[in-house]
Amino acid sequence: MAVCSLQASVAETLDLQAQMLHSNQHGAEIMGRLVPLEKTRNIGIVAHIDAGKTTTTECILYYTGKVYKIGRVDEGTATMDWMEQEQERGITITAASTTCFWQGHRINVIDTPGHVDFTVEVERSLKVLDGVVVVFCGVGGVEPQSETVWRQAERYEVPRICFINKMDRVGADFLGAVSDIKTKLGTHPLIVQLPLGREENFHGVIDLVEMNALVWNGDAHGATYETQEIPEDMRPEAERYRAELIERLAEFDDRIMDAFIHNEKVDISLLKEALRKATVEAKVFPVLCGSAFKKKGVQPLINSVCDYLPSPLDRPPITGVHPAKGTEEVRRPADDEKFCALAFKIMTDPYVGKLTFVRVYSGVLKSGVYIYNANQDKRERLGKIVQMHANEQEIRQEVYAGDIAAAVGLKLTTTGDTLCDEAAPVRLESIHFPEPVISMAIEPYAKADQERLAASLRKLEEEDPSFKVTYNSETNQRLISGMGELHLEIMVDRILREFNVKAKTGKPQVAYKETIRKTVRQEGKFIQQTGGRGQYGHVVVNIEPGERGSGIVFENKITGGRIPKEYISSVEDGVEAASKSGPVGGYPMTDVKVTLIDGSYHEVDSSDLSFEMAGSIAFKDGVKKGDATILEPIMDLETLTPEEYLGDVLGDLQSRRCRIESIKDRGNIKVIRSFAPLSEMFGYATAIRSLTQGRGSYTMEPSYYDELPQHILDKLIGK
Numbered sequence: 001m002a003v004c005s006l007q008a009s010v011a012e013t014l015d016l017q018a019q020m021l022h023s024n025q026h027g028a029e030i031m032g033r034l035v036p037l038e039k040t041r042n043i044g045i046v047a048h049i050d051a052g053k054t055t056t057t058e059c060i061l062y063y064t065g066k067v068y069k070i071g072r073v074d075e076g077t078a079t080m081d082w083m084e085q086e087q088e089r090g091i092t093i094t095a096a097s098t099t100c101f102w103q104g105h106r107i108n109v110i111d112t113p114g115h116v117d118f119t120v121e122v123e124r125s126l127k128v129l130d131g132v133v134v135v136f137c138g139v140g141g142v143e144p145q146s147e148t149v150w151r152q153a154e155r156y157e158v159p160r161i162c163f164i165n166k167m168d169r170v171g172a173d174f175l176g177a178v179s180d181i182k183t184k185l186g187t188h189p190l191i192v193q194l195p196l197g198r199e200e201n202f203h204g205v206i207d208l209v210e211m212n213a214l215v216w217n218g219d220a221h222g223a224t225y226e227t228q229e230i231p232e233d234m235r236p237e238a239e240r241y242r243a244e245l246i247e248r249l250a251e252f253d254d255r256i257m258d259a260f261i262h263n264e265k266v267d268i269s270l271l272k273e274a275l276r277k278a279t280v281e282a283k284v285f286p287v288l289c290g291s292a293f294k295k296k297g298v299q300p301l302i303n304s305v306c307d308y309l310p311s312p313l314d315r316p317p318i319t320g321v322h323p324a325k326g327t328e329e330v331r332r333p334a335d336d337e338k339f340c341a342l343a344f345k346i347m348t349d350p351y352v353g354k355l356t357f358v359r360v361y362s363g364v365l366k367s368g369v370y371i372y373n374a375n376q377d378k379r380e381r382l383g384k385i386v387q388m389h390a391n392e393q394e395i396r397q398e399v400y401a402g403d404i405a406a407a408v409g410l411k412l413t414t415t416g417d418t419l420c421d422e423a424a425p426v427r428l429e430s431i432h433f434p435e436p437v438i439s440m441a442i443e444p445y446a447k448a449d450q451e452r453l454a455a456s457l458r459k460l461e462e463e464d465p466s467f468k469v470t471y472n473s474e475t476n477q478r479l480i481s482g483m484g485e486l487h488l489e490i491m492v493d494r495i496l497r498e499f500n501v502k503a504k505t506g507k508p509q510v511a512y513k514e515t516i517r518k519t520v521r522q523e524g525k526f527i528q529q530t531g532g533r534g535q536y537g538h539v540v541v542n543i544e545p546g547e548r549g550s551g552i553v554f555e556n557k558i559t560g561g562r563i564p565k566e567y568i569s570s571v572e573d574g575v576e577a578a579s580k581s582g583p584v585g586g587y588p589m590t591d592v593k594v595t596l597i598d599g600s601y602h603e604v605d606s607s608d609l610s611f612e613m614a615g616s617i618a619f620k621d622g623v624k625k626g627d628a629t630i631l632e633p634i635m636d637l638e639t640l641t642p643e644e645y646l647g648d649v650l651g652d653l654q655s656r657r658c659r660i661e662s663i664k665d666r667g668n669i670k671v672i673r674s675f676a677p678l679s680e681m682f683g684y685a686t687a688i689r690s691l692t693q694g695r696g697s698y699t700m701e702p703s704y705y706d707e708l709p710q711h712i713l714d715k716l717i718g719k
Helices: 007-026 053-063 084-089 116-128 144-155 174-185 235-249 254-261 268-280 298-308 447-463 485-497 565-578 608-624 643-655 684-691 710-716
Strands: 002-004 040-047 096-102 105-111 131-137 160-165 189-191 193-196 204-207 212-216 225-228 285-289 318-321 328-331 340-349 353-362 370-373 378-381 384-389 392-396 404-408 418-420 438-444 468-472 477-482 503-505 513-516 520-528 535-545 552-556 592-600 628-642 659-666 669-677 697-707
Touching: 040 053, 040 116, 040 144, 040 298, 053 096, 053 105, 053 131, 053 160, 053 298, 096 298, 096 384, 105 298, 116 144, 116 340, 116 485, 116 697, 131 144, 131 174, 131 298, 144 174, 144 697, 160 174, 160 298, 174 189, 174 285, 189 235, 193 235, 193 285, 235 254, 235 268, 254 268, 268 285, 268 298, 285 298, 340 447, 353 384, 438 447, 438 485, 447 468, 447 477, 447 485, 477 485, 485 503, 513 535, 520 608, 535 565, 535 608, 552 565, 565 592, 565 608, 592 608, 628 643, 628 684, 628 710, 643 659, 643 669, 643 684, 684 697
Parallel strands: 040 105, 040 131, 131 160, 160 285, 189 285, 552 592
Antiparallel strands: 002 225, 096 105, 193 204, 204 212, 212 225, 318 328, 340 353, 340 418, 353 404, 370 378, 370 418, 384 392, 384 404, 438 477, 438 503, 468 477, 513 628, 520 535, 535 592, 628 669, 628 697, 659 669
């Protein structure tokens, strides 16, 4: 029996951090290169709300020596939940980043929110990460937001490790959670650990790669664990799952296949090599388990991050386009490449102003230099570079390929912009952001606060691309729109407390949209003749229903120079502007395809303005004839209730126009999956507590837009 201590790892970490501090003070060395690029890990911690992401992150920071005390989410002392709103509510609202060290590796960690209202934070984090730890609840398994974050990671092809947390909880079921991952996510989980003990008796894990048992002692922080022989009663199960592990990895390594066929022993280093290769290629997803709250299983998780998740060198080179030529450009993750980085997050700091978070893909970024913004086609001077630890800052002289840091002084840069070397420009693919589904009116208490309110809203809109500010000219109201009631509640709270602006708000309103149901051909003319030069723009367009979720799609099919090429983009601008207000209720148009098929121009009188106006007129007149209707946002709703309240909960859901999809058991709880119109869900938090005597709960996220029933539509537009 051997006792595994963290003293060596912590000592190594403290040594690296001491070097880091020295380099920051003297500017002599680069922190990023204290650790080779192949030993750098850029990872995110993602999960459904309350699965234990932030607690897991806190444990990682403690064991790597980054913090001396593990913070508690429920007490508001978690390091990564630094905002007042996070500490008060016990939830993560904004993605927070930090850097820590473990056994010679440098790990850049981003802790992301689990609540669907802040899914944009997950989206932009996944865009720049090389690997992800997906935390699942041992009791709940795959929950709605678990599916959302998994699909987001799939879209960016990010390798993942699964950590099944809360194995000490009553009702925890490791194999049930693994089955959930396989069936609900349609993926290939690969068990590399088995739990030792169940529920309150959970005390360790069986490592199927090294075939030993890791047993945590009674230490309150679980800083040490013992490596033991696998208990005899668990050995048959461990051998069965190890055989499955070897069989699966044999698909990716001929040497393991040869050993498997001949029933020979497989070397541990070979298993790890094959497991790493398959994980990096996102062909398998290693499954580990533990209890972050009880401080069990986190150290092996950190080992697995280092062993199996990719370094920047393991990921494909980043590709983009040349802003002027449109040709493909490739940037390798290397310090001697031309500089290229993506701005993925904006944050307002009360002391230094605007912080721009960047992921450096290639080259070196130095403080005090001018950098080129390929999206804005402008040069900006970078004031200084800081390494973030939640909301704390550490000044860096320069950052290297593979680094994640924050820049101070970039006034024009917005989320999704590419920063690069002006001599070798490249524009990377930007970030997809969801459309808001809920709005409310906001206005200052006094006229003196008008400008301050507008300024604070501009800053919040810049920080969060899923938060929109518009002005309704018909009602003379300023509207703020977001992803849900909580999202808007947090934004209003920040306006009041962080920006110190007194404001009043109206009731939340659904963000309806409009579309058409039939195809029309429409002509648009803008002809004006004055004493001097006139205006002449003439277009013919086909307007037809588009695919669900496609937005406004514009296509040019002009041939023979009927309209000069330089005016085509103006027609598109006119269509885009006209789509902001539909013919039924004045809501934005969506899911409409506009094809420019014909038109004419005048040698002298045609201009960008005339064709923009012609495009706008054609679109507005056309959608009026297109059998327009209103669409409402439909939410994916999961309701949890004890069985004795099932009938009342179902009756309430049906009264809210919900479409019930399934009712399943989760221990002694009933799980109802349904699709619910957002307009019917206001106040549901209070309703579910009342119906279940406080024992029920729910999660909800946007799913799609659907046509509003006629009787609801008539009521909405006042018929």
